[in-house]
Amino acid sequence: MPVGGSGLDLNGFLLGEETNDMSQYLLGIDNGSTVVKAALFSTDGTDVAVAAKKIPLSSPQPGYSEVDMEVLWGLTVEAICEAIQQAGVTGKDILGAACTGHGNGLYLVDHDLRPVRPAIRGADTRAREYIDRWLADGVDVAVRPKTMQAIWPAQPNALMAWMRDHEPDSLRKAVANLTVTDYVRLRLTGQLAAELTNQSGTSLMNVGTGQYDPEVLEAFGIAEMQRLLPPLCRSEEIGGTVTKAAAEATGLAVGTPVAGGLFDIDACGLASGLVDESQLCMIAGTWGNNQYIAPRPVVHQDVFMTTRYAIDGYFLMLEGSATSASNLEWFVTEFFQAERKQAEAEGDSIYQWCDRLVAHTDPGESGTVFLPFLHGSNVSLDGKGAFFGLDAWQSRGHVLRAIYEGIVFSHHWHLDRLLQFRSLPSQIRLSGGAARSEVWLQMFADILQVPVEVPAGTELGALGAAIAAAVAAGCYDDLNAACQSMVRIERACQPNPKLADLYREKYDRYLRLLQVMAPAWSELAWKTR
Numbered sequence: 001m002p003v004g005g006s007g008l009d010l011n012g013f014l015l016g017e018e019t020n021d022m023s024q025y026l027l028g029i030d031n032g033s034t035v036v037k038a039a040l041f042s043t044d045g046t047d048v049a050v051a052a053k054k055i056p057l058s059s060p061q062p063g064y065s066e067v068d069m070e071v072l073w074g075l076t077v078e079a080i081c082e083a084i085q086q087a088g089v090t091g092k093d094i095l096g097a098a099c100t101g102h103g104n105g106l107y108l109v110d111h112d113l114r115p116v117r118p119a120i121r122g123a124d125t126r127a128r129e130y131i132d133r134w135l136a137d138g139v140d141v142a143v144r145p146k147t148m149q150a151i152w153p154a155q156p157n158a159l160m161a162w163m164r165d166h167e168p169d170s171l172r173k174a175v176a177n178l179t180v181t182d183y184v185r186l187r188l189t190g191q192l193a194a195e196l197t198n199q200s201g202t203s204l205m206n207v208g209t210g211q212y213d214p215e216v217l218e219a220f221g222i223a224e225m226q227r228l229l230p231p232l233c234r235s236e237e238i239g240g241t242v243t244k245a246a247a248e249a250t251g252l253a254v255g256t257p258v259a260g261g262l263f264d265i266d267a268c269g270l271a272s273g274l275v276d277e278s279q280l281c282m283i284a285g286t287w288g289n290n291q292y293i294a295p296r297p298v299v300h301q302d303v304f305m306t307t308r309y310a311i312d313g314y315f316l317m318l319e320g321s322a323t324s325a326s327n328l329e330w331f332v333t334e335f336f337q338a339e340r341k342q343a344e345a346e347g348d349s350i351y352q353w354c355d356r357l358v359a360h361t362d363p364g365e366s367g368t369v370f371l372p373f374l375h376g377s378n379v380s381l382d383g384k385g386a387f388f389g390l391d392a393w394q395s396r397g398h399v400l401r402a403i404y405e406g407i408v409f410s411h412h413w414h415l416d417r418l419l420q421f422r423s424l425p426s427q428i429r430l431s432g433g434a435a436r437s438e439v440w441l442q443m444f445a446d447i448l449q450v451p452v453e454v455p456a457g458t459e460l461g462a463l464g465a466a467i468a469a470a471v472a473a474g475c476y477d478d479l480n481a482a483c484q485s486m487v488r489i490e491r492a493c494q495p496n497p498k499l500a501d502l503y504r505e506k507y508d509r510y511l512r513l514l515q516v517m518a519p520a521w522s523e524l525a526w527k528t529r
Contacts, residue, residue: 025094026469028462031101031180033286038079039462040087043475045486051082063125069115073187080250091253096473098259098465100267101180103201106159108174116173127158143219146206148299148306157203157220177228181261188258189240194230197263200308233260235310236471259472266310267464272429272455273487275480280425284434288324290414302417311479319414321378325433330374355439357397364502366398369510370406379514382521408447409510427451431460445495447503456490
């Protein structure tokens with residue numbers, strides 16, 4: 001069970017007194033979709049060291065996305081060890097640790113708290129038939145006042161139903177289902193718990209009360225899965241301390257406090273300084289997340305997800321989809337291999353090379369529209385990526401500009417949905433891969449016609465976890481105070497008002513294309529033969 005309280009002496013770790021000793025550090029672990037990262041930060045949020053390990057995903061059948069849980073833990077250990085070595089510190093210099101990671105999926109453990117089977121990741125679609133059935137039967141509408149979110153195949157409700165029908169032996173062996181955040185904390189501490197912000201995004205609980213809801217499970221036909229739901233803990237709460245076995249593996253000191261951790265959308269929110277309703281942040285990475293927080297939740301079909309936020313008393317409203325910077329990554333990987341090698345040989349980045357091509361095109365020159373649906377669509381389950389309006393005279397720069405713009409337009413589409421329930425903020429905070437591009441950053445400002453700020457640091461997920469660790473370790477009284485000290489704005493970009501009308505016209509073309517294609521997606525859907 002998780003433990004809590006301040007002023008608690010945990011094997012030499014004195015908690016409850018604020019400290020800003022720059023010689024002491026915080027560990028943030030970010031278990032993302034494809035990479036696990038471990039980063040060390042000083043207590044004021046300054047980056048000290050980061051190590052990353054690529055996660056070997058497997059797809060035994062089309063639509064499956066799995067990872068060996070022991071391999072995942074091993075990579076996490078390697079990343080922690082490497083970060084500590086890079087920083088030139090010892091485990092005793094680390095005041096606390098916490099993990100964040102992708103949400104949902106299925107991480108089953110048995111009576112010995114060992115993996116039952118490979119983990120199912122957040123991109124898995126094997127359980128789509130259950131989602132289709134629940135949508136047809138109106139189950140999603142019935143539970144939404146409590147769950148406050150859409151349903152999709154990688155959520156544990158659908159995956160538990162799938163396991164019941166296809167792998168009943170795995171369920172019989174399991175005593176708990178975890179998120180990746182919970183699993184890493186379990187391996188560090190030996191304590192079984194489920195962190196609140198993560199669980200509030202699973203469609204297994206009443207988000208309003210912050211508790212599991214048997215009626216929700218009953219509606220999904222998985223009432224018997226209640227036994228797999230561990231006790232809840234909060235993000236900044238001490239979820240346990242590093243065990244001897246984990247210390248020997250990672251180099252952390254025995255007894256180091258480990259915070260409950262948090263959903264990656266919360267981690268990036270904290271690291272962006274999202275501490276009250278005046279802010280709105282966008283994350284342009286593998287997923288395009290657009291989010292704000294408020295004391296009152298929004299329950300509406302036009303908001304993809306409302307969850308409990310890491311800061312007590314706030315809910316997080318999120319609109320997001322896999323329609324962001326990963327589309328550019330795919331395009332570069334498939335079509336610019338030679339250019340990548342040349343850029344790297346010259347000490348350059350392929351993405352800087354792309355930026356230069358885009359910068360040398362005029363935004364009013366081409367009306368080509370790119371639909372960034374290579375990894376999924378935010379308008380239809382059958383929506384696919386597409387270019388509209390290509391001409392033979394266009395260059396690679398024009399095609400790249402269309403990709404850049406299409407991704408910003410998708411963020412704009414999500415923002416429009418959020419703005420039904422709040423006003424446009426005085427500025428937007430942007431993080432993720434797109435925030436590293438000055439060209440793309442300016443494009444966000446010009447298309448949205450609002451100033452865009454970029455938080456300092458490159459590993460915001462890990463920083464968000466470190467912020468939670470800072471509170472658990474007693475460095476700060478609460479998450480708000482930790483954010484005030486550990487989050488800084490690195491740069492800002494002002495919109496060009498002269499481009500407002502042009503980009504409004506281009507965005508209208510994007511919306512019109514979505515409207516025209518809406519009835520055609522299902523008709524044109526291709527079934528792999």
